[in-house]
Amino acid sequence: MSASTNPKAVNLRKFRKQYQSEKIKLRRFLTKIENERPRGLDKLTPSLEKQVWEEVDCLTCANCCKTMSPTFTNADLKRISAHMGMSVDAFKEKWLFFDKKDKDWMNVTQPCQFLDKKSNMCSIYEVRPADCAGFPHLSKKKAVDYMHVHKQNIQYCPATLKMVEKMKAASGDIFK
Template sequence: MNLGKFKTESTAKAKENKKYLQSLKKKDARKLDNAFHNLHEEVFEEVDCLTCANCCKTTSPIFKDRDIDRLAAHLKMKPGDFIEQYLHLDGENDYVLNVAPCPFLMDDNTCSVYEHRPRACREYPHTDRKKMAGILSLTYKNTMVCPAVLEIVERMKKGF
Protein backbone atom coordinates (compact mmCIF):
# COMPACT_ATOMS: atom_id res chain seq x y z
CA MET A 1 0.00 0.00 0.00
CA ASN A 2 1.46 3.32 -1.09
CA LEU A 3 0.03 5.78 1.46
CA GLY A 4 1.75 8.76 -0.16
CA LYS A 5 -0.02 8.03 -3.44
CA PHE A 6 -3.29 7.50 -1.58
CA LYS A 7 -2.97 10.85 0.19
CA THR A 8 -2.31 12.64 -3.10
CA GLU A 9 -5.26 10.91 -4.78
CA SER A 10 -7.70 11.42 -1.90
CA THR A 11 -6.75 15.09 -1.62
CA ALA A 12 -7.14 15.62 -5.38
CA LYS A 13 -10.63 14.08 -5.28
CA ALA A 14 -11.73 15.64 -1.99
CA LYS A 15 -13.90 18.43 -3.35
CA GLU A 16 -15.59 16.17 -5.91
CA ASN A 17 -16.18 13.44 -3.32
CA LYS A 18 -17.62 15.84 -0.77
CA LYS A 19 -20.09 17.18 -3.33
CA TYR A 20 -20.98 13.69 -4.53
CA LEU A 21 -21.57 12.33 -1.03
CA GLN A 22 -23.74 15.33 -0.13
CA SER A 23 -25.85 14.62 -3.23
CA LEU A 24 -26.55 11.10 -1.95
CA LYS A 25 -28.65 12.44 0.93
CA LYS A 26 -31.49 12.86 -1.57
CA LYS A 27 -31.39 9.20 -2.67
CA ASP A 28 -33.62 6.38 -1.48
CA ALA A 29 -32.15 5.30 1.88
CA ARG A 30 -32.57 1.55 1.30
CA LYS A 31 -30.99 1.69 -2.15
CA LEU A 32 -28.15 3.79 -0.76
CA ASP A 33 -27.52 1.32 2.05
CA ASN A 34 -27.62 -1.61 -0.38
CA ALA A 35 -25.16 0.05 -2.75
CA PHE A 36 -22.71 0.84 0.05
CA HIS A 37 -23.03 -2.60 1.62
CA ASN A 38 -22.52 -4.42 -1.68
CA LEU A 39 -19.46 -2.33 -2.50
CA HIS A 40 -18.15 -2.74 1.04
CA GLU A 41 -18.19 -6.52 0.58
CA GLU A 42 -16.67 -6.29 -2.89
CA VAL A 43 -13.85 -3.91 -1.95
CA PHE A 44 -12.96 -5.70 1.27
CA GLU A 45 -12.54 -8.94 -0.66
CA GLU A 46 -9.71 -7.13 -2.47
CA VAL A 47 -8.23 -5.02 0.34
CA ASP A 48 -6.05 -6.30 3.17
CA CYS A 49 -6.15 -3.77 5.99
CA LEU A 50 -2.87 -5.14 7.38
CA THR A 51 -1.02 -3.73 4.37
CA CYS A 52 -2.24 -0.25 5.28
CA ALA A 53 -3.42 0.47 8.86
CA ASN A 54 -3.61 4.16 7.98
CA CYS A 55 -6.61 4.53 10.27
CA CYS A 56 -4.53 3.31 13.22
CA LYS A 57 -1.58 5.45 12.17
CA THR A 58 -3.41 8.75 11.75
CA THR A 59 -6.71 8.87 13.63
CA SER A 60 -8.23 7.93 16.95
CA PRO A 61 -11.44 6.09 17.61
CA ILE A 62 -13.86 7.45 20.16
CA PHE A 63 -13.62 5.48 23.40
CA LYS A 64 -16.92 4.90 25.17
CA ASP A 65 -17.09 3.85 28.84
CA ARG A 66 -17.56 0.19 27.85
CA ASP A 67 -14.44 0.36 25.67
CA ILE A 68 -12.41 1.90 28.48
CA ASP A 69 -13.60 -0.68 30.99
CA ARG A 70 -12.92 -3.59 28.61
CA LEU A 71 -9.43 -2.41 27.67
CA ALA A 72 -8.49 -1.48 31.21
CA ALA A 73 -9.54 -4.94 32.44
CA HIS A 74 -7.58 -6.59 29.63
CA LEU A 75 -4.49 -4.54 30.51
CA LYS A 76 -5.06 -5.16 34.23
CA MET A 77 -5.46 -1.45 34.90
CA LYS A 78 -8.06 0.67 36.62
CA PRO A 79 -10.22 2.57 34.12
CA GLY A 80 -9.02 5.88 35.55
CA ASP A 81 -5.40 4.85 35.07
CA PHE A 82 -6.15 3.77 31.49
CA ILE A 83 -7.68 7.18 30.79
CA GLU A 84 -4.77 8.98 32.41
CA GLN A 85 -2.18 7.03 30.41
CA TYR A 86 -3.82 6.82 26.99
CA LEU A 87 -6.74 9.23 26.55
CA HIS A 88 -7.93 12.81 26.65
CA LEU A 89 -11.22 14.57 26.00
CA ASP A 90 -11.49 16.19 22.57
CA GLY A 91 -13.45 19.30 21.63
CA GLU A 92 -16.67 17.29 21.44
CA ASN A 93 -16.11 15.85 24.93
CA ASP A 94 -15.27 12.38 23.61
CA TYR A 95 -12.36 10.31 24.86
CA VAL A 96 -9.72 9.87 22.15
CA LEU A 97 -6.12 8.71 22.10
CA ASN A 98 -3.37 11.05 23.23
CA VAL A 99 -1.11 10.09 20.33
CA ALA A 100 -1.05 8.78 16.80
CA PRO A 101 -0.19 6.21 15.73
CA CYS A 102 -2.29 4.18 18.12
CA PRO A 103 -0.13 2.89 20.98
CA PHE A 104 -1.62 -0.58 20.44
CA LEU A 105 -0.55 -0.77 16.78
CA MET A 106 2.28 -3.26 16.30
CA ASP A 107 5.11 -3.01 13.77
CA ASP A 108 3.37 -5.56 11.52
CA ASN A 109 0.16 -3.43 11.49
CA THR A 110 -1.66 -5.82 13.81
CA CYS A 111 -3.40 -4.67 16.97
CA SER A 112 -2.08 -5.81 20.33
CA VAL A 113 -5.58 -5.46 21.85
CA TYR A 114 -7.56 -6.62 18.82
CA GLU A 115 -10.05 -8.82 20.70
CA HIS A 116 -10.67 -5.97 23.16
CA ARG A 117 -10.52 -3.00 20.76
CA PRO A 118 -13.06 -0.16 20.94
CA ARG A 119 -16.39 -0.46 19.19
CA ALA A 120 -15.41 2.34 16.81
CA CYS A 121 -12.46 0.23 15.63
CA ARG A 122 -14.67 -2.83 15.26
CA GLU A 123 -17.09 -0.90 13.05
CA TYR A 124 -14.55 1.08 11.02
CA PRO A 125 -14.80 2.26 8.26
CA HIS A 126 -18.59 2.26 8.78
CA THR A 127 -19.45 1.59 5.13
CA ASP A 128 -21.59 -1.41 6.07
CA ARG A 129 -23.78 0.41 8.57
CA LYS A 130 -27.51 0.98 8.25
CA LYS A 131 -28.70 4.50 7.49
CA MET A 132 -25.63 5.52 5.50
CA ALA A 133 -27.37 8.77 4.57
CA GLY A 134 -26.89 9.90 8.16
CA ILE A 135 -23.12 9.40 8.14
CA LEU A 136 -22.14 10.70 4.71
CA SER A 137 -20.03 13.46 6.25
CA LEU A 138 -18.13 10.80 8.21
CA THR A 139 -17.80 8.76 5.02
CA TYR A 140 -16.27 11.81 3.33
CA LYS A 141 -13.74 12.20 6.16
CA ASN A 142 -12.92 8.51 5.87
CA THR A 143 -12.13 8.89 2.14
CA MET A 144 -9.14 10.88 3.39
CA VAL A 145 -8.03 8.12 5.79
CA CYS A 146 -9.01 4.77 4.32
CA PRO A 147 -8.08 3.68 0.79
CA ALA A 148 -10.97 1.18 0.83
CA VAL A 149 -13.51 3.94 1.53
CA LEU A 150 -12.05 6.02 -1.27
CA GLU A 151 -12.41 3.01 -3.59
CA ILE A 152 -16.01 2.40 -2.47
CA VAL A 153 -16.90 6.03 -3.19
CA GLU A 154 -15.15 5.92 -6.58
CA ARG A 155 -17.17 2.83 -7.50
CA MET A 156 -20.35 4.49 -6.21
CA LYS A 157 -19.71 7.42 -8.55
CA LYS A 158 -19.52 5.02 -11.49
CA GLY A 159 -22.59 2.98 -10.76
CA PHE A 160 -25.04 4.65 -8.37
Protein backbone atom coordinates in the same frame (compact mmCIF):
# COMPACT_ATOMS: atom_id res chain seq x y z
CA MET B 1 -13.23 -13.28 2.15
CA SER B 2 -12.83 -16.24 -0.18
CA ALA B 3 -9.56 -18.10 -0.62
CA SER B 4 -9.36 -17.00 -4.26
CA THR B 5 -9.52 -13.35 -3.28
CA ASN B 6 -6.25 -11.50 -2.88
CA PRO B 7 -6.75 -7.97 -1.63
CA LYS B 8 -4.14 -5.54 -2.84
CA ALA B 9 -1.54 -3.97 -0.62
CA VAL B 10 -2.25 -0.31 -0.02
CA ASN B 11 0.21 2.22 -1.37
CA LEU B 12 -0.36 5.21 0.95
CA ARG B 13 1.53 7.65 -1.28
CA LYS B 14 -0.66 6.71 -4.26
CA PHE B 15 -3.76 6.85 -2.05
CA ARG B 16 -2.96 10.39 -0.83
CA LYS B 17 -2.32 11.58 -4.37
CA GLN B 18 -5.57 10.03 -5.59
CA TYR B 19 -7.52 11.59 -2.72
CA GLN B 20 -6.04 15.03 -3.42
CA SER B 21 -6.97 14.85 -7.10
CA GLU B 22 -10.55 13.64 -6.49
CA LYS B 23 -11.57 15.10 -3.12
CA ILE B 24 -13.77 17.95 -4.37
CA LYS B 25 -15.75 15.71 -6.76
CA LEU B 26 -16.15 12.97 -4.17
CA ARG B 27 -17.27 15.37 -1.43
CA ARG B 28 -19.84 16.91 -3.82
CA PHE B 29 -21.09 13.43 -4.65
CA LEU B 30 -21.49 12.55 -0.96
CA THR B 31 -23.34 15.84 -0.36
CA LYS B 32 -25.65 14.98 -3.26
CA ILE B 33 -26.42 11.64 -1.61
CA GLU B 34 -27.11 13.39 1.71
CA ASN B 35 -29.46 15.88 0.06
CA GLU B 36 -31.27 13.63 -2.41
CA ARG B 37 -31.36 10.47 -0.24
CA PRO B 38 -31.54 7.91 -3.10
CA ARG B 39 -33.76 4.90 -2.46
CA GLY B 40 -31.55 2.09 -3.76
CA LEU B 41 -28.46 2.98 -1.74
CA ASP B 42 -29.12 0.70 1.25
CA LYS B 43 -29.52 -2.31 -1.04
CA LEU B 44 -26.38 -1.44 -3.00
CA THR B 45 -23.88 -0.73 -0.20
CA PRO B 46 -23.45 -4.32 1.13
CA SER B 47 -22.40 -5.64 -2.29
CA LEU B 48 -20.09 -2.66 -2.84
CA GLU B 49 -18.56 -3.18 0.59
CA LYS B 50 -17.87 -6.82 -0.25
CA GLN B 51 -16.09 -5.71 -3.44
CA VAL B 52 -14.04 -3.17 -1.47
CA TRP B 53 -12.75 -5.79 0.97
CA GLU B 54 -11.81 -8.04 -1.94
CA GLU B 55 -9.59 -5.19 -3.18
CA VAL B 56 -8.16 -3.57 -0.02
CA ASP B 57 -5.87 -5.18 2.56
CA CYS B 58 -6.12 -3.18 5.80
CA LEU B 59 -3.03 -4.75 7.31
CA THR B 60 -0.88 -3.19 4.60
CA CYS B 61 -2.28 0.22 5.50
CA ALA B 62 -3.33 0.88 9.12
CA ASN B 63 -3.60 4.56 8.21
CA CYS B 64 -6.60 4.91 10.52
CA CYS B 65 -4.45 3.80 13.47
CA LYS B 66 -1.60 6.04 12.33
CA THR B 67 -3.58 9.24 11.77
CA MET B 68 -6.86 9.08 13.72
CA SER B 69 -8.01 8.38 17.26
CA PRO B 70 -11.03 6.34 18.19
CA THR B 71 -13.41 7.62 20.80
CA PHE B 72 -13.53 5.40 23.87
CA THR B 73 -16.96 4.66 25.33
CA ASN B 74 -17.41 3.78 29.01
CA ALA B 75 -17.86 0.15 27.98
CA ASP B 76 -14.59 0.32 26.00
CA LEU B 77 -12.77 1.82 28.98
CA LYS B 78 -13.96 -0.92 31.33
CA ARG B 79 -13.24 -3.76 28.88
CA ILE B 80 -9.78 -2.56 27.79
CA SER B 81 -8.57 -1.52 31.25
CA ALA B 82 -9.67 -4.91 32.68
CA HIS B 83 -7.84 -6.66 29.83
CA MET B 84 -4.71 -4.69 30.70
CA GLY B 85 -5.09 -5.30 34.44
CA MET B 86 -5.53 -1.59 35.19
CA SER B 87 -8.22 0.53 36.73
CA VAL B 88 -10.22 2.69 34.34
CA ASP B 89 -8.72 5.82 35.90
CA ALA B 90 -5.15 4.49 35.55
CA PHE B 91 -5.86 3.57 31.90
CA LYS B 92 -7.24 7.03 31.16
CA GLU B 93 -4.31 8.72 32.90
CA LYS B 94 -1.73 6.68 31.00
CA TRP B 95 -3.20 6.57 27.49
CA LEU B 96 -6.04 9.07 26.96
CA PHE B 97 -7.13 12.68 27.13
CA PHE B 98 -10.61 14.13 27.45
CA ASP B 99 -11.70 16.24 24.49
CA LYS B 100 -13.82 18.89 26.18
CA LYS B 101 -15.38 20.10 22.93
CA ASP B 102 -16.71 16.71 21.83
CA LYS B 103 -16.82 15.23 25.35
CA ASP B 104 -14.89 12.14 24.22
CA TRP B 105 -11.98 10.14 25.59
CA MET B 106 -9.30 9.89 22.89
CA ASN B 107 -5.72 8.68 22.42
CA VAL B 108 -2.97 10.98 23.60
CA THR B 109 -0.62 9.78 20.87
CA GLN B 110 -0.67 9.13 17.17
CA PRO B 111 -0.05 6.60 15.86
CA CYS B 112 -2.21 4.67 18.28
CA GLN B 113 -0.22 3.31 21.20
CA PHE B 114 -1.72 -0.15 20.58
CA LEU B 115 -0.57 -0.38 16.94
CA ASP B 116 2.38 -2.67 16.29
CA LYS B 117 4.11 -0.57 13.65
CA LYS B 118 5.95 -3.53 12.10
CA SER B 119 2.92 -5.76 11.53
CA ASN B 120 0.20 -3.04 11.43
CA MET B 121 -1.74 -5.19 13.89
CA CYS B 122 -3.59 -4.03 16.98
CA SER B 123 -2.16 -5.36 20.23
CA ILE B 124 -5.62 -5.19 21.88
CA TYR B 125 -7.61 -6.35 18.84
CA GLU B 126 -9.86 -8.71 20.84
CA VAL B 127 -10.97 -5.86 23.13
CA ARG B 128 -10.42 -2.85 20.84
CA PRO B 129 -12.76 0.15 21.06
CA ALA B 130 -16.14 -0.20 19.35
CA ASP B 131 -15.17 2.75 17.15
CA CYS B 132 -12.23 0.71 15.80
CA ALA B 133 -14.29 -2.46 15.42
CA GLY B 134 -16.82 -0.66 13.23
CA PHE B 135 -14.36 1.40 11.23
CA PRO B 136 -14.66 2.49 8.44
CA HIS B 137 -18.46 2.19 8.76
CA LEU B 138 -18.96 1.39 5.08
CA SER B 139 -22.27 -0.41 5.16
CA LYS B 140 -24.84 0.67 7.70
CA LYS B 141 -28.59 0.09 7.67
CA LYS B 142 -29.22 3.73 6.77
CA ALA B 143 -26.21 4.40 4.54
CA VAL B 144 -27.29 7.95 3.75
CA ASP B 145 -26.91 8.85 7.43
CA TYR B 146 -23.19 7.97 7.25
CA MET B 147 -22.23 10.18 4.29
CA HIS B 148 -20.84 12.81 6.68
CA VAL B 149 -18.61 10.08 8.16
CA HIS B 150 -17.45 9.05 4.67
CA LYS B 151 -16.65 12.71 3.89
CA GLN B 152 -14.25 12.68 6.83
CA ASN B 153 -12.85 9.20 6.31
CA ILE B 154 -12.06 9.39 2.58
CA GLN B 155 -8.93 11.35 3.40
CA TYR B 156 -7.68 8.69 5.84
CA CYS B 157 -9.02 5.36 4.62
CA PRO B 158 -8.34 3.79 1.22
CA ALA B 159 -11.30 1.43 1.73
CA THR B 160 -13.64 4.41 2.21
CA LEU B 161 -12.24 6.11 -0.87
CA LYS B 162 -12.75 2.91 -2.86
CA MET B 163 -16.33 2.58 -1.51
CA VAL B 164 -17.22 6.14 -2.49
CA GLU B 165 -15.71 5.63 -5.95
CA LYS B 166 -17.83 2.49 -6.35
CA MET B 167 -20.96 4.35 -5.21
CA LYS B 168 -20.16 7.10 -7.71
CA ALA B 169 -19.69 4.54 -10.51
CA ALA B 170 -23.05 2.99 -9.59
CA SER B 171 -24.76 6.36 -9.19
CA GLY B 172 -26.86 5.76 -12.31
CA ASP B 173 -28.40 2.81 -10.47
CA ILE B 174 -29.13 4.76 -7.28
CA PHE B 175 -30.17 8.14 -8.72
CA LYS B 176 -33.18 7.07 -10.78
